[in-house]
Amino acid sequence: TALGPRRSRWRNAFMVAQIAGATLFLTTALLFLRSFWTQASTNPGFDTGHLVVLELKPSDFNYDTARSRLLFEHLVERMRAVPGVERVALGDRVPFYVGFPKTTTVSADGTDCATTDCRAVHVYGIGPGYMGALGVPVEAGEEFSPDQAAAHDGVLVSRKLAERLWPGRSAVGEWLREGKDGRQLRVIGVAADVNHHRLGEAPREYLY
Numbered sequence: 001t002a003l004g005p006r007r008s009r010w011r012n013a014f015m016v017a018q019i020a021g022a023t024l025f026l027t028t029a030l031l032f033l034r035s036f037w038t039q040a041s042t043n044p045g046f047d048t049g050h051l052v053v054l055e056l057k058p059s060d061f062n063y064d065t066a067r068s069r070l071l072f073e074h075l076v077e078r079m080r081a082v083p084g085v086e087r088v089a090l091g092d093r094v095p096f097y098v099g100f101p102k103t104t105t106v107s108a109d110g111t112d113c114a115t116t117d118c119r120a121v122h123v124y125g126i127g128p129g130y131m132g133a134l135g136v137p138v139e140a141g142e143e144f145s146p147d148q149a150a151a152h153d154g155v156l157v158s159r160k161l162a163e164r165l166w167p168g169r170s171a172v173g174e175w176l177r178e179g180k181d182g183r184q185l186r187v188i189g190v191a192a193d194v195n196h197h198r199l200g201e202a203p204r205e206y207l208y
Helices: 002-041 067-078 130-134 146-151 159-165
Strands: 103-108 119-122 138-141 153-156 175-177 185-191
Touching: 103 159, 153 159, 153 175, 159 185
Parallel strands: 153 185
Antiparallel strands: 103 119, 103 175, 138 185, 175 185
């Protein structure tokens, strides 16, 4: 009879621990679910419902630049012929890519980054129709045409970068200097801000 109350106390303590553990797990699950729905309802700035991304690195298969270009041209033609496909475009990366970002320095109004403290911006290499394929609005100007892409002197900038370099006026038609060599580039369009790294992040400055 002396062991009865002690066993009862241990049983009660075990039940309390079970309830506390279940409450903790339930609370954690609810917080996770709320975070998931919050992230799922966040607009990243591009279309997430009708988009297919294919990553291919021909250099891993000993393709040189010329062969890689021919391969991509062939793939684009084949994909455009697939029923239901509306747009196909090429880019060196897509949002939420895995790897290190590419950056460069830019300045406006003829300022030389070699002699001025210019801030670094993220840079993407894209082809004609890239913004349209991802569903990213071009808020001013236009996307690359094939001729503009071949000329290599036009760029798109994100809204955040346009506001920093040309506050209070249109960035379309403006010129900027890029990199330490001060290569001049003409802005042909301003793209909406996009979450490239994580959902809900603050707008960053991008050069396309």
